[in-house]
Amino acid sequence: MDHHNTGNLTHHIDPRRIHGVGCGEGGIFELKKTSKLFKALSDETRLRILKMLEVRPLCVCEIQHVLKGSQPNVSHHLKTLADAGLVDSKRDGLWIAYRIADTPDTPLHAAALALLRRSLKEEERVKKDRTVVKSVNRIEIALKK
Numbered sequence: 252m253d254h255h256n257t258g259n260l261t262h263h264i265d266p267r268r269i270h271g272v273g274c275g276e277g278g279i280f281e282l283k284k285t286s287k288l289f290k291a292l293s294d295e296t297r298l299r300i301l302k303m304l305e306v307r308p309l310c311v312c313e314i315q316h317v318l319k320g321s322q323p324n325v326s327h328h329l330k331t332l333a334d335a336g337l338v339d340s341k342r343d344g345l346w347i348a349y350r351i352a353d354t355p356d357t358p359l360h361a362a363a364l365a366l367l368r369r370s371l372k373e374e375e376r377v378k379k380d381r382t383v384v385k386s387v388n389r390i391e392i393a394l395k396k
Contacts, residue, residue: 281357284336288360291335292367296320297328301351301367302377304338306384308350313387317380336360346389 291297300314309317315325329349332338336356340347355361371377 284356285359287331287335288337288363291331291337292363294328294331297332298367298371299377299380300325300328300332301337301364302371303380303384304349304351305368306381308341308343308348309384309387310343310346310348310389312346312392313384313389314349316387316392317383337364 296318299318303309303314303317311322311325311329314329315322318325329338329340333340333349337352337360338349339352340349342348351364352360355364
């Protein structure tokens with residue numbers, strides 16, 4: 252067991268416990284997956300999108316409406332989240348609906364999504380986003396354009 256001292260805290264790391272969590276036999280492939288996961292989670296806008304998708308599946312225009320952002324910007328964030336294995340998409344009539352991935356790529360992905368589900372509940376921006384998501388309607392947005 253390794254011990255890492257970080258200031259006043261000492262962390263105990265048991266290599267047997269982290270074997271299947273992004274540190275397995277996948278080598279470079281696992282490293283790339285893990286890197287993409289942390290990149291996706293390192294952006295405030297992407298975290299807001301994930302918290303919105305916890306409420307329900309959304310199309311780009313609905314996410315754009317909540318974020319008050321541009322379509323290319325929202326699409327870029329969704330691509331980053333999809334490449335990281337955090338979101339899936341499915342055609343829903345005229346729209347493509349994005350949702351949290353049903354089957355996370357690795358145990359690390361599952362753990363990250365579970366941790367995120369329990370986090371940021373009291374964050375004002377997240378609470379406002381989630382309130383708007385409950386009433387946003389893609390048809391109304393499309394009719395306004």
